[in-house]
Amino acid sequence: xxxxxxxxxxxxxxxxxxxxxxxxxxxxxxxxxxxxxxxxxxxxxxxxxxxxxxxxxxxxxxxxxxxxxxxxxxxxxxxxxxxxxxxxxxxxxxxxxxxxxxxxxxxxxxxxxxxxxxxxxxxxxxxxxxxxxxxxxxxxxxxxxxxxxxxxxxxxxxxxxxxxxxxxxxxxxxxxxxxxxxxxxxxxxxxxxxxxxxxxxxxxxxxxxxxxxxxxxxxxxxxxxxxxxxxxxxxxxxxxxxxxxxxxxxxxxxxxxxxxxxxxxxxx
Numbered sequence: 073x074x075x076x077x078x079x080x081x082x083x084x085x086x087x088x089x090x091x092x093x094x095x096x097x098x099x100x101x102x103x104x105x106x107x108x109x110x111x112x113x114x115x116x117x118x119x120x121x122x123x124x125x126x127x128x129x130x131x132x133x134x135x136x137x138x139x140x141x142x143x144x145x146x147x148x149x150x151x152x153x154x155x156x157x158x159x160x161x162x163x164x165x166x167x168x169x170x171x172x173x174x175x176x177x178x179x180x181x182x183x184x185x186x187x188x189x190x191x192x193x194x195x196x197x198x199x200x201x202x203x204x205x206x207x208x209x210x211x212x213x214x215x216x217x218x219x220x221x222x223x224x225x226x227x228x229x230x231x232x233x234x235x236x237x238x239x240x241x242x243x244x245x246x247x248x249x250x251x252x253x254x255x256x257x258x259x260x261x262x263x264x265x266x267x268x269x270x271x272x273x274x275x276x277x278x279x280x281x282x283x284x285x286x287x288x289x290x291x292x293x294x295x296x297x298x299x300x301x302x303x304x305x306x307x308x309x310x311x312x313x314x315x316x317x318x319x320x321x322x323x324x325x326x327x328x329x330x331x332x333x334x335x336x337x338x339x340x
Contacts, residue, residue: 081238088234092227099223104215105158106273112216113223116163119216120183127167127185137170137190146170146188149202149285153210154184156284161214176302180209182218195302200282200291205299207278207285215277217270268317272325279326279333286340289333293326 099111114122137143150168154161164184175189186206196202212218239250275292283289300319317325 077241080241084234084237085231086234088230091230091234095223095227095230105160106215106277108273110216110220111223112219113226114219116183116216119219120163120165123182123185123213127169127181127187130171130187131169134169134187135172137172142190142193143170145193145199145202146206149199149206149287150186152285152287153203153207153281156281157210157214160216161210164213176299178205178209180206180213182213182216184210184213186210195298196295197298198291200287201295201298203282203285203287204278204292204295207281207287208274209278210281211274211277212270215270215273217274221267221270271317272322275322275326276329279329280336283333283337286338288339289330289337293323293330296323296326 096111099113100115101109101111104110147168150166154164154166157164161184166184166186168186168188171187171189173189174191176191176195178186178188178192180186186209188202188206192205193202196205235250236247239247242250279289279292282292296319300323
C-alpha cells in the first residue's frame with residue numbers, strides 16, 4: 073500500500089478519534105453517587121425534559137390505575153425510596169404511575185418519572201420486594217445512566233463512521249466484513265459490558281436505597297430469585313451476549329453487598 077493510500081486509510085479514523093476526544097472533553101464530568109467518574113451527553117435539565125416527554129407518551133398509550141391497594145402500595149414505596157436517595161436526586165420531580173398490564177416490568181425515566189406495571193406485583197409479593205425493583209430502576213435515573221450511555225453510543229457511532237470512510241475504496245463484501253467485525257467487537261466488547269456495569273451499579277445503589285427507606289435488603293435476594301424463576305424458559309442468552317448480568321451473578325453480587333446495606337437498614 074503506497075503512502076497516499078495509507079494516509080487516506082488512517083486519516084478518517086484519526087479525525088474520528090479527535091471528534092471523540094472533543095465529545096468527551098467538552099461533556100459534563102462528575103463523580104456519581106456510586107463513586108465512579110463519568111461523562112454525560114446531556115445536562116440534568118435536558119434529561120428531565122426528555123424523561124417527562126417519554127413519561128407522558130407512555131401514559132397516553134396505557135391504562136393507568138389511579139386508586140386501590142395496588143396503587144397505594146406503589147405510591148407508598150416510591151415516597152419512601154425517594155426520601156432515601158442522595159444529592160443527585162435533589163432536583164427530581166418524582167412522579168409515579170401504575171399501569172394495568174401483564175408485563176413483568178417497571179422503569180424510572182430521567183428526572184424521576186416512575187412507571188410500575190401490575191404484572192410485576194405478583195413477583196414482588198411484598199413491599200420489600202417491590203422496593204427492590206423500584207429502587208433499582210430509580211438508581212438508573214439518579215446515576216444518570218441514560219445520559220452516560222448516550223455519550224458512549226455517540227462515540228461508538230463516530231468511530232464506526234470513521235472506519236466506514238476509511239474502507240470506502242474496498243469492495244462491498246470487504247467493507248461488510250470489516251464493519252461487521254467492528255460492530256460485533258463494539259457490541260460484545262464495549263456496549264454490552266457497559267450495560268451490565270450499569271445494571272450492577274443500579275443493583276448496588278438500589279439495595280442501599282431500600283435499606284435506608286426501612287425495607288429489609290435481604291428481601292432483594294429473594295426477589296431476584298423469584299424473578300429468575302418467573303423468567304425461566306424464556307431462553308436467556310449467555311451473560312456476555314446480554315445487557316444484564318446473569319441471575320447467578322446478580323444474586324452473588326447482592327450477597328456480597330448485603331453486609332454494607334444492612335448497616336444502613338433501619339426497620340420502620
